[in-house]
Amino acid sequence: MQDIPFGISRLDSLLEGGAPPGSVVLLSGEAGAGAREFVYTSAAMNALAHTNEDLFDLHYGELPEGAILPPEVHYVSFTSSKETLEEELRYTLSDDIVDDAIDHIQYKDLSVEYFQSSRIPQDWYLGRTTDLSDLSGGGNREKVLSVLGDYLTEHASGNLVIFDSITDLLGALGDDLGWNDIPMLVRGLKRAAAQWGGLILVLASEETLTATKLGQLSDAASGTINFSWETGGSKRARVMVVKQFRGVLSRLEQEDIVQFESEIHEGGYDLSNVRKIR
16 A cells, blocks of 8 residues: 655655555644644645646655555644635745645634634634534534544545644643543544545644653654754754654664754755764
């Protein structure tokens, strides 16, 4: 079975394809260290491959032989709009990439379900076209997970899904949700993804989690990629480390690879230097 490309050119090349189908990958790290740029690039490049092959070839290159493109790209957010996503994409990638990729990224905005049980004024998060019937059952935070589950059941099969972000759910915890429900959700995603066969990328803000909670999320996922800042002399570099990852880490260990320096250019996030054990 062929892998699902991350959309990060050099990483996919090193992995000879990408991630095994059915993977749920936790992306965690320090602010600005590259996790968001990684998922923005992943969404844009996988979308661009369907809409503009020439531009995809220019910025990404040839798709590895062991990879097969996901038919659809889905971006799920609890707090932002598609307009915000497009703006963030333009901070990371060139306008020509975003122009051709954005319409192939299917955006699911869960802000109504997320905010409706809070004291946030409704006009802060309701769009002009929002059906007010969506507000029925306000106050039940479990509705967030219910709507999320229904959407993934319908759309995740064989596709790339970006989940932004698991730590946003911390703001929805109340009497009917507890912390244990969060890693349980990731475990459920992993079980379902094994049947769906796509790739799910789950963002997590390291700064909002204790080491124990981050470890619980990592243990629940198929794999974990960590992003951090490293300072050496006058240089400050973004570093990406692939941690436990079923079906992937063994490929990297064959090359004695421990971590990667990364860069962000007009083609988005990519690896710039591979550090090996000597």
